[in-house]
Amino acid sequence: MENLFWIGFVGALIAGLFAVMQAKKVMTYSEGTDRMKKIAASIREGANAYLKQQYTTVFKVFVVVFVILLIMAFATGGKMLSKFTPFAFITGGVFSMLAGFIGMKIATASNARTAQAASESLNKGLRIAFSSGSVMGFTVVGLGMLDITMWYFILRFAFGIADPVQIGNIMVMNGMGASFMALFARVGGGIYTKAADVGADLVGKVEAGIPEDDPRNPATIADNVGDNVGDVAGMGADLYESYVGSILATFSLGAIAGYGFRGMLLPLLLAVTGIICSIIGSFLVKTKEDATQQSLLKSLRTGTYTAAILAAVIAAPLTYVVLGNWGVYVAILCGLIGGCAIGYFTEYYTSDTYKPTQELAAASETGSATIIIGGISLGLKSTMVSILIVAAAVLLSFFCAGGAQSFNMGLYGIGIAGVGMLSTLGITLATDAYGPVADNAGGIAEMSGLPEEVRQRTDALDSLGNTTAATGKGFAIGSASLTALALLVSYVDIVQSNTTEVLDLSLTNPLMLVGLFIGAMLTFVFSAFTMSAVQKAAQSIVVEVRRQFRSIPGIMEYKADPDYASCVALCTKGALHEMVAPALLAIIVPIATGLILGPIGVVGLLGGVSVTGFAMAVFMSNAGGAWDNAKKYIESGHHGGKGSDQHKAAVVGDTVGDPFKDTSGPSLNILIKLCSTVSIVFSGLILAFNLMNIL
Template sequence: MSGTQLVAAGDGLSLTGTNVTLIVVAAVIALVALGFAAALVRAVLATGKGTKKMQDIAGAVQEGASAYLFRQFKTLGIFVVLAVVVLYLLPVSHASGDNETMVKIGRSAFFVVGALFSAFIGGAGMALATRANLRVAAAAREAEGGREKAMSIAFRTGGVVGFLTVGLGLFGAALVVFLYESDAPTVLEGFGFGAALLAMFMRVGGGIFTKAADVGADLVGKVEQGIPEDDPRNAATIADNVGDNVGDCAGMAADLFESYAVTLVASLILGKAAFGTQYGLVFPLVISAVGVIVAIIGVFITRLRKADKSGLTAINRAFYISAVIAAAAVAAATWAYLPGTWAGLASPLKNVGANTNPRIIALAAVVIGIALAAAIMALTGYYTETSRRPVKDIGKSALTGAATVVLAGISVGLESAVYSALLIGGAVFGAFLLGTGSITLSLFAVALAGCGLLTTVGVIVAMDTFGPISDNAQGIAEMSGDIDEKGARTLTELDAVGNTTKAITKGIAIATAVLAATALFGSYTDTLVSSLTTAGQNVAEALADMLNVSNPANLVGLLIGSAVVFLFSGLAINAVSRSAMAVVFEVRRQFREFPGIMDGTQRPEYGKVVDICTRDAQRELITPGLLAVLAPIAVGFGLGAGPLASYLAGAIGTGTLMAVFLANSGGAWDNAKKMVEDGAYGGKGSPAHEATIIGDTVGDPFKDTAGPAINPLLKVMNLVALLIAPAVVALSVGPDSNTGARVGIAAFAAAVIVIAVWFSKRKPLSLGEVDGEGKGDGTVTPSQREKAAV
């Protein structure tokens, strides 16, 4: 079906000429964002690269990061091929006319496109970040304006990733709508699933790598040897800096891209049902085009002034200005594009009050999303900034030891999760009330709130990438020794700001996950209606039974959904723990066997630690990935469509609280450590410092592995449920029901999960040789492990 096929005004299957023009304009605006990304790349790379020693260290980080990402993409290629085949075999719930085969081909093809876009954004962001970190460190050495210039380079590098996110996300969605028109929502399920699946794997794998190296480096270097965090004598320092890039740059960039893509998918699916083909498929693209313009403005107005207390002041100022601009621009676009009456809208909804104005409903929903982003930013900042009481209280608790630091951090995380959940829940309910009694319109309003939140995503991505770049810059400066006291203070300040911005973006990311998952939940219900109709069932009766919470099967589904979030988090944290043990043993071995490391006469074997982290990250990400994809399949085919809906509800509720708890407690622990390192409670080397290091190492896998990975986990599970819903209904009811096939599929999926978890628990440490007695194949016996520990 071509985007140039036009019909008369109304809700036909093809888009009218004006709407086709708007789709093309949206695609052009997306390309403009990509052009700005290219311009910023040139500007960043044109800045100074510092000393030869700094360049050598940065080169090692670049090499390690690129090698890891290449190896990860080879591993994930297998999953992409399998998913393409499965997507083609699965039936579709919506396809106009006799277009089912073309829709299935498009869904599979755009799955690959979504996966490639996600991989490209992660890879390109990481590649530039590993070059910008050197330039930030070099800028901080400048006597005049070094602080402002270093801040500008770091944030504009993040801006490149932000422009790639909004540009490719909007271009992909616009292309699908142009080509497939009324069938676009079904095809976009594949686009969103590809982006989400790659993002989840990159988030889990990168998170395992970065936190294994970080925890291992801190425990041996800071605690046991009493040397600074980025001391070149620590064999884990290069791996730690590599990890910042593969986890926080590549992983988080892909994560926010899939949030953007999946939110667009949900809004287009529900938009067609609420506003009809003409307006429902185009209005979300209009909002996203506004977001691209806001991203460009937001990145360029983020400038650190000499009078600013810290870089966070400049970032907050630019973000809130961007939010106001977004609200004003969306209001103008809404009034210019949408008609003021439902009659003019030609909506398929029949039960919407005649007195309601679709413009007001749409604008209010988008503004709710923008306000939610601002509120999450303020709330997360309160719980993770070094100048606020929660972090100060954690720092003070270090005076009585590591145990009280851990307890204080857990308390902060639990409390912040409550208020964040209430904020998100309030936004969802506020959007829901805009539906004026129509569940379809209410869910579309929730999806539009997600689009509103993501109008600022370009700035949000820049904020997130800013964090690891600043962290790496400080590491490069400290390892090289080519930095004066003023430059070191600048980089320490930027690193602390980066810790807060990373925590903020994680909070915003989980908010997008909830909004997108809620909207996808509505899309799932819409798919059930279509599938039940195809099966010749009484839709009202069947749906009421499926979604009845008093049904024990549904309660079981809800419990399983909640349990999967816990299991997924446990697997991720345990993976970091195992890999970190391997790093600790390796770094200890090098200090023991090469005594010249401490006086600088011998060079550590950095590559050994990078190899341990790379190998462990690849083998550990498979089990969480299989759990995310196969658990909905096991529940859906084994228990039915109703329990699968409850499964999604349980996962959304538990996942929201768990993700915020993990992210904020980890961020607070990290900044409490920074506060002590800046001189509070005895400063570096004091007992309080050692206590906050323990808190930080506990928080590392919380905030950078398990917590952020819950975001793509929720979207992956929702999209899997959406994709399998037609097959679940077809095999459960109607003329094509087949209990044997349904139970067989569920049993197979459950068996794979059980085997994967069992295998994960039985994995040996990946240590290589220990005291010369290892097998050299990456394994170690229990006796050797005990000997290494001694």
């Protein structure tokens, strides 16, 4: 079985070739008029400039951490840390960066093409935007397969490590680089996009009364740039980390459970199968002209559900041949079904085709305060279903995989359920990544003065994108909870194997309790940092837009052009400055907790941050998505339509929801896993030097 891991390279090649084919197809379409090309070029330029500065900042952090890891690994002769981990840290970060960067490049090349296609037909606009999203989706899974398989072959054959437990424990640490990059990309990009969005909406739509993406608004280019650096590049790095993290955690659990290399091969085979099934499903995404939101959703559902069903069918013989355990197959089904169920209920709470968002829109009749209260209530309520789905998946996968007979086999079932949930990530991410492209297309259509029917089509695609984005975040958050549990177990196993003492992990242990409180606190403080970052960056944009409206005569009469570049520069500076504190918080707190409370306190922290982080992430993502679609529901002609008092109230609600759904919420699932991987990597340091040892 250990010689079959080359299948990972095959999966990476298939995903890569399909991504290239989709990219080439997109690039054959026209970008439209000269005006459209100019606007698209400005968005590309702003996105490239931001990412260049972001990667420069992150590079400095990576160098510092790399040096620290090298010292830990080589100064102690590999006793405190594997000698491979510092280099895996770099490759994970680089691949995570590439996933986001490639996705951003194709998104900024597709936005004008989608707008031009939407001027011809709704289906053509959908196909181009979705093809662009497919490039992102399959780039992420292809690079993930390449990174994982490459390191397996380095460890197993280049260095001759024959013990599957040792390989599993080394590889589970390899996810830290991807988590690092994902956090910086998601937090930084999220701050950028929401600072621009909030600033543009508050001054342009609420104060000046001009439409969204109006060329008179100085922040509109920055807003469109933000869609790409936050919702595409940030999301690509985020989902890459989720995908790789779930597989690596299951590698470790498979070895611990006694399955050896067979237990490590199965998640790899599932991932490759998911790639092929996702490609098949992607060809089924199409729609008709004058399609409703319901039929557009059905079109995307057809692709994602078909891929999931095919993956479920193929997983049966694979599981039987590799492990001969039908219980593990049931665990895989739990992950697949759980992922689809989370997606469906996320859609239910955030799409304007369903009652919750329609009722939220109706709350605008009595002002912005009631729509904000209603959105918070909706988000809080939505956590119940997602948590119950994950709880059911955990219990079923644990006991069906043999947890009653062997605790470790049950834990492997939970890990493989997480892999099952993300196995069709190629198409799931494609449906997510297409949303920002459609949003940009709408902005380009508005700024280019294309006919109203074009904007109506791009708005329909954009509204659908809000729902699919929320669905994608639901997948990421759901899988994060399963992966976090698997990583928590890996941490306990690694610590226990390096100490003769038996860890007292009972809730009555004060160290455990204090760790739980710190973990819960970390979720709230991290959210506060990211929300505050958006607030501070957005304030600078509001001030700048107001200044330009006052000081540049002729803007409102289309006689003078706004200074778009100043808003882009402000967003870049604000995002890069504000992203450092929350990112460092996620790294420093687990290490500091371990050095004071020891490994038991860290276990408590990981439990606390996993539970509260999961609930908070679902709440924020769903509340924000519902506010956004409630606004679009009103803009489509309900409850007074555009320009009404109800619409202004909905814009305020959407503005509050922007950092909920695109900054703090999606960053929390990275926080959960980063805390786990940081704790695993620094477990040797914590065991050797912690205050509890001295006392």
